Structures are given as structure tokens and as C-alpha cells.
Amino acid sequence: MKRWIALILLTLILAVPLMAFAEDSVPTVTGNAEAISAVQKNADFLWTLVAAFMVFFMQAGFAMVEAGFTRAKNTVNIIMKNLMDMSLGAIAYWAIGFALMFGVSKTGWFGTTGFFLSDYAADKDPWTLAFWMFQVVFAATAATIVSGAMAERTKFVSYLMYSVVISALIYPVFGSWAWGSLYKGSGWLEGLGFIDFAGSTVVHSVGGWAALAGAIVIGPRIGKYVNGKAKAMPGHSITTGALGVFILWFGWYGFNAGSTTAANTDTALIAVNTTLAACAGAFGAMIISWIKFRKPDATMTLNGTLAGLVGITAGCANVLPGSAILIGLIAGVIVVLSVVFIDQTLKVDDPVGAVSVHGVCGAWGTLAAGLFNADGVTMKMIGVQLLGMGAAFLWVFPTAYILFRVIKSTIGLRASAEEEREGLDLGEHGLAAYPDFQAHTEPTGAGI
Amino acid sequence: MKKIEAIIKHFKLDEVRDALNKIDIQGMNVTEVKGFGRQKGHMEVYRGVEYEVKFLPKVKLGVAVADSKVEQVLKVIQESAKTGEIGDGKIFVYNLENVIRIRTGEKGEEAL
Numbered sequence: 001m002k003r004w005i006a007l008i009l010l011t012l013i014l015a016v017p018l019m020a021f022a023e024d025s026v027p028t029v030t031g032n033a034e035a036i037s038a039v040q041k042n043a044d045f046l047w048t049l050v051a052a053f054m055v056f057f058m059q060a061g062f063a064m065v066e067a068g069f070t071r072a073k074n075t076v077n078i079i080m081k082n083l084m085d086m087s088l089g090a091i092a093y094w095a096i097g098f099a100l101m102f103g104v105s106k107t108g109w110f111g112t113t114g115f116f117l118s119d120y121a122a123d124k125d126p127w128t129l130a131f132w133m134f135q136v137v138f139a140a141t142a143a144t145i146v147s148g149a150m151a152e153r154t155k156f157v158s159y160l161m162y163s164v165v166i167s168a169l170i171y172p173v174f175g176s177w178a179w180g181s182l183y184k185g186s187g188w189l190e191g192l193g194f195i196d197f198a199g200s201t202v203v204h205s206v207g208g209w210a211a212l213a214g215a216i217v218i219g220p221r222i223g224k225y226v227n228g229k230a231k232a233m234p235g236h237s238i239t240t241g242a243l244g245v246f247i248l249w250f251g252w253y254g255f256n257a258g259s260t261t262a263a264n265t266d267t268a269l270i271a272v273n274t275t276l277a278a279c280a281g282a283f284g285a286m287i288i289s290w291i292k293f294r295k296p297d298a299t300m301t302l303n304g305t306l307a308g309l310v311g312i313t314a315g316c317a318n319v320l321p322g323s324a325i326l327i328g329l330i331a332g333v334i335v336v337l338s339v340v341f342i343d344q345t346l347k348v349d350d351p352v353g354a355v356s357v358h359g360v361c362g363a364w365g366t367l368a369a370g371l372f373n374a375d376g377v378t379m380k381m382i383g384v385q386l387l388g389m390g391a392a393f394l395w396v397f398p399t400a401y402i403l404f405r406v407i408k409s410t411i412g413l414r415a416s417a418e419e420e421r422e423g424l425d426l427g428e429h430g431l432a433a434y435p436d437f438q439a440h441t442e443p444t445g446a447g448i
Numbered sequence: 449m450k451k452i453e454a455i456i457k458h459f460k461l462d463e464v465r466d467a468l469n470k471i472d473i474q475g476m477n478v479t480e481v482k483g484f485g486r487q488k489g490h491m492e493v494y495r496g497v498e499y500e501v502k503f504l505p506k507v508k509l510g511v512a513v514a515d516s517k518v519e520q521v522l523k524v525i526q527e528s529a530k531t532g533e534i535g536d537g538k539i540f541v542y543n544l545e546n547v548i549r550i551r552t553g554e555k556g557e558e559a560l
Binding site: 230231232233234245289292293294295297299300337340343344353 | 492493495496497498499508
């Protein structure tokens with residue numbers, strides 16, 4: 001008997017929600033619109049923030065590539081530069097950069113509201129914070145690119161100064177032209193239809209052209225050019241450099257796929273394009289270095305991977321996977337030719353190839369985003385892409401050049417020759433990265 | 449007594465050590481060295497720029513032996529260190545005035 005009562009009770013309990021359900025209307029998308037949009041909103045926050053954290057991790061990648069491709073005696077200096085361009089750059093971006101880039105822009109040239117993240121104080125909208133978080137790591141990426149091109153000879157305090165100016169001024173102003181409307185701004189370039197989804201130009205070319213200006217103003221490392229001929233200065237750890245490239249590749253999924261700043265299905269195409277371009281970039285660089293130097297060059301192939309990634313950054317959301325392979329492959333070839341041209345013909349000393357990877361391949365990627373547009377290409381589109389590439393160079397190169405000249409003629413840009421020979425680690429930081437190893441110049445002249 | 453110094457390729461060290469052990473050598477020391485011989489180093493390419501590696505890494509091993517054993521040791525080292533390719537290295541032989549074993553105070557051939 002007891003068993004029967006229990007069974008009836010159980011049936012009733014199970015039936016109650018069913019009866020309630022029957023009274024309600026059948027659930028529909030419109031009927032649950034509010035709940036669905038709340039879930040979507042949370043998903044957008046989650047994806048944007050996770051992507052931001054992945055882009056942040058690219059700082060580790062940049063630090064490892066730069067450290068590995070240079071000599072052991074400058075490693076502490078490189079670690080400090082990469083740590084501080086994020087740390088100071090983020091504060092500068094909070095105070096000034098974000099407002100210039102995404103504040104209300106009456107002219108289309110730069111924003112004028114939202115300094116010190118005051119938008120959040122006004123509207124208490126957590127999206128302001130999530131969006132800022134995603135953007136600040138992009139600003140830090142642009143700033144850190146310069147570090148590699150000026151490695152092994154720059155005075156630390158001068159590095160800190162220009163790093164802040166790039167994050168606070170040079171990067172955000174150009175960014176406002178192309179991306180301002182993602183928040184409260186409105187840039188003249190995006191108004192024309194400029195395509196740069198995740199920043200081939202906005203982040204990479206901007207960083208790359210600033211790096212070019214820096215490398216020109218500071219001059220080559222001691223011993224890099226002897227009687228007008230380029231000398232090799234082998235990096236001290238290909239292992240470290242390769243780890244850095246893999247970290248960057250991983251972070252790039254946040255960089256590109258996160259640039260939707262929304263949890264949606266577009267991310268799949270972007271992730272596939274990003275992968276294929278990186279692979280093709282590595283392959284292209286390997287083949288061309290194999291042909292040119294008789295052996296598949298490891299550091300060039302690693303550069304090629306990054307070249308492919310930079311190349312697909314602009315067009316990752318509007319080209320098809322087959323085009324992504326072509327874009328990456330061409331970027332991989334370009335980067336090797338560009339490194340050799342800048343190193344041996346222009347005689348500009350860029351120890352890690354930052355100008356070629358970010359500046360030159362960023363420009364290529366921007367053009368490619370128009371050329372390979374999945375919905376067809378028009379002359380106007382190509383014209384606007386070219387205009388954007390040119391505008392980036394004409395804004396960044398002169399301002400960065402003036403900035404470096406001003407620093408050079410005031411506090412000085414370059415470490416002393418003695419310090420450079422001894423290694424910046426001891427001179428600038430009083431610490432060796434590898435105290436138990438001999439890390440000084442070898443009789444070969446190349447040194448460790 | 450003689451002191452024998454041999455400059456050999458890194459990857460030959462174990463082979464030479466095993467060969468010397470077989471003829472009952474009582475001890476040996478090893479140093480990492482860099483240097484050049486008739487080839488004067490070699491060329492490598494880094495990021496498209498050729499550069500000369502002027503000093504190549506080698507291993508230098510030292511053995512002290514009784515006069516009666518010198519020829520045998522030289523033969524063993526020569527055979528076990530040889531690849532037939534350039535850069536196999538060289539053997540140097542010096543007169544050795546005296547040897548003292550620190551723990552026991554033995555001298556001369558007794559100390560070897």
C-alpha cells in the first residue's frame with residue numbers, strides 16, 4: 001500500500017511541471033528573446049575577455065622571440081623592456097590612448113572624450129571595461145614591436161619614454177581613423193570602407209613603421225656593418241625564439257578571432273584562415289630561404305610563420321580559406337626578401353626582422369584583404385586599402401622619426417659603446433641573465 | 449713517462465675512452481676547447497648573411513702513460529678517433545718529468 005502511495009506522489013510531482021508547461025505557450029525565439037540576449041551578452045563578454053587574455057600572452061611571445069634572436073648579454077634588458085612596455089603602455093592607454101582612439105570624434109581624426117576611462121564612471125556599463133581590456137592589449141602589441149628592431153643598443157630610460165608615447169599617442173590616433181566607430185568614435189578612413197579586421201595596418205604596420213624609424217635613428221649595432229658589409233650576429237637561443245613564435249601563434253587566435261568582440265559563428269572562418277595563413281607563411285619562408293641560402297633557415301622560417309599571421313590579420317574575416325593560404329604563402333616569401341633587403345641593401349639593423357614581419361607584411365595583408373575579398377573586388381576598394389596603407393606610413397613614420405630624434409638630442413637614445421660591448425644587462429640592469437655561463441664576446445667577433 | 453694530449457671530435461670521445469679502457473689506462477682528463485686547423489674554421493649562414501666560424505669546438509683529452517705503453521696508446525687513439533674526414537684532430541706527445549699520487553705519495557710510474 002505504501003508503495004502505491006509513493007508511486008502516485010512521484011507521478012504527481014513529475015506531472016506538475018508538465019501541467020504548468022502545458023498552460024504556457026510553446027517556447028519560441030521571440031518569446032524568450034530577453035533570456036537569449038542575456039546569454040548572448042554573457043557569451044560576448046566571456047569570449048572578448050578570453051581573447052584579450054590570449055592577446056596579452058603574446059607579450060610573452062614577443063619577449064621570447066626578441067630574447068632568442070639576440071645575444072645572451074642583452075637578455076635581461078629585453079625582458080625588462082617587454083615587461084615595461086606593457087606595464088607603462090597600459091597605464092598610458094588608460095589615461096590618454098583609449099580616449100584618442102575611441103572617444104567621440106567630431107573631425108574623424110581623433111577622439112576627444114573618455115580620458116582616464118571616464119566613460120565607465122559615467123555609464124557604469126561593464127562593456128566599456130571589456131572593450132577597453134581587449135583594446136589595451138592591442139596597444140601593447142603595437143608598442144612592443146618596436147623593441148625588437150632597436151634591440152641590443154637602446155638606452156633603457158629612452159625606451160620607456162618612446163614606448164609610452166607610442167601607446168598614448170601614435171598608435172591611438174591612427175587607430176581612431178580605422179576603428180573608432182567600434183566604440184564611440186568615427187574615423188575618416190573607416191568611413192571610406194577601409195578593411196582591416198584585426199589590425200594588419202592598425203597594429204602591425206603602425207608598430208613596424210615606428211620600428212623602422214627607430215632603427216634608422218639609432219643606427220646599427222657595433223660590428224654589424226664592417227666596410228659596408230653586413231655581418232651575422234647569431235641569436236643566442238633558437239629554442240627560446242621558437243617558443244616565442246608558437247606562443248604568438250596561439251595568441252593570434254585571440255587577436256583575430258577575438259576581434260569579433262562577440263561570441264558568434266564568424267570566429268570559425270577567422271580561426272581557420274589564421275591557421276592556414278600561418279602554415280603557408282612558414283612554408284613559403286622555408287622554401288625561399290632553402291633556395292636562397294642552400295639550407296632551410298630556422299629563424300627565417302619562424303619569421304615566415306609570423307609574416308603569414310600578420311598577413312591574414314586584416315582579411316581574416318572576409319577571405320576564403322584558399323585565399324588565406326595564398327596570402328600567407330606570399331607573406332612568407334616577402335618577409336625573407338624584405339629581411340635581406342633591409343639588412344644588406346638599406347643597411348638598417350633590425351635584429352629580429354620586426355620591420356619586415358610587421359611593417360611590410362602588415363601592408364601586404366592590408367592590400368590582400370581587398371584583393372581577395374570573398375564578395376568580389378572593386379578598384380575603389382583597392383584604392384581605399386592603398387590609401388589606408390599610405391596613411392599609416394605617413395602618420396607613423398614621421399611622428400616616430402621626430403620622437404626618436406627629440407629623444408636622441410635630449411636624453412640620448414643609445415647606450416654607451418662600452419655598455420653595448422659589455423652587454424646591456426650589466427650596464428643597464430646590473431644583472432646577468434645566465435650568470436653561470438660565459439656570455440661575453442667570443443674571438444669570432446659574432447659573440448654569444 | 450709521456451703526457452699525451454689529443455684534440456678530437458666531440459662525438460668520438462666515448463669511443464676513444466672505451467678503447468683506452470680496454471688497454472688499461474689508469475686515468476684521463478677532458479677539456480672542451482675551441483680552435484682551428486688547416487681548414488681555418490668554416491662558413492655558416494645566419495638570416496641570409498654568410499659568416500665564418502673561426503674557432504670550432506673540439507674535445508681535448510689528456511693521458512699520462514709509461515714509456516712502454518706510448519706506442520700502443522697512440523695507436524688506439526688514432527684508430528678510435530679517426531673518421532677519415534677533415535677535422536679529426538691531432539695528438540701531441542710531451543715528456544713527463546714526474547707524477548705524484550696525492551693520497552699515497554707514490555711517485556713516478558708507480559703513481560700512474
